Amino acid sequence: MLGGIRRPVLLATAALVIAAPVASAAAPAPVARAWILVNPATDEVLASRNPDMRLPMASTTKMMTALVAVERSRPEQRVRVTAAAAAVGESSAELVAGERLRMRDLLTGVLVASGNDAATAVADAVGGSDAGFVRLMNARATALGLRNTHFANPHGLDAPGHHSSARDLAAIGEALMDVPELRAMVAHRTAVIPGPNGRGRRLLESHNLLLDIDPDADGIKTGQTEGAGYALVAHATRTRLGVDLYAVLLGSTGEVQRARDAKRLLDWGFRQYARPVLVNRGRAMVQVAVRDRPGVRLVLRSGGTPLRATIRLGRPVRQAIEAPGEVVAPVARGQVVGRLVIRQDGRVLGTRPLVADADVEGPGIMERLRSGISALLP
16 A cells, blocks of 8 residues: 655745747737737737727728627528628629628628628628617627627728727637638638639639738738728638747838738747747656655656646746655556646746656554654653
């Protein structure tokens, strides 16, 4: 029978600082009125300028249009395109009045082609009218806790009272990327939907040039109007780091500029992270006493597989040893006696068991006597 393990206590903490020169390098400054770079896993704003400034948002509006529609409709639902929707103008998915399309195809037209006609058709089908749908959009913005966003239409053309902020658009983008069917749509520069009345095909193309120049990017939405300038809500994942980031630019000066600035910002953001091995298997972590075995110390080593975790460079990584100050023999080699907890900025990066380094037999009669006498002596 294995010996008893007393209730674990915190024996020690230590800070391991893993840093690199790039961690302190200044962020690039996009040519835009407002911008932000966010890590959604930690809710940390890595860099920003005017992140809460209320600005026109152009067709980044359509992220909320798609989000509300997908939550309130069925993908195979057939929608009739009204004459009013087909006549909206400017950015278009080339819809024809009177044709009927599946909701999934209309949403592709909204997110890939940035069709104002598709956005209006979706609004009419889901909200009964533009005004009814806009009420749903604003209610969803309130539910997301957005403080600087108000919608006046479902497509994003400049209008009084139609505005958002870089921080709010990052939150909308995150909500959209949580919906698998929408996430799949925004990952591509082109898409195909049925042609008018089901005949032929329509090729849709997005203006998100970031998808052409950044292999880590997989969305999300561009926008451009006279009042808004050029806007972009971008997302990228660097799998080997285990990090994904959102970048938002409002009021950029052109399509190429916003794509290049977003890539520079995302690349800088990823350089703020690393994914090292923080704990190797078999590392000696602490020694604990053995009850009734005077002078005997048991080494506890890290067990399990090596712990690799994503860390923010330049910030301390702390390890805490949770183990009893004393164990009761017998203890078997490999027996779990405590655990090691690794944290950064208060977040647990991982844990590993602490296991006995060797077998420890129970005390003999003479050891029990010596231990008892020692306990009685002052």
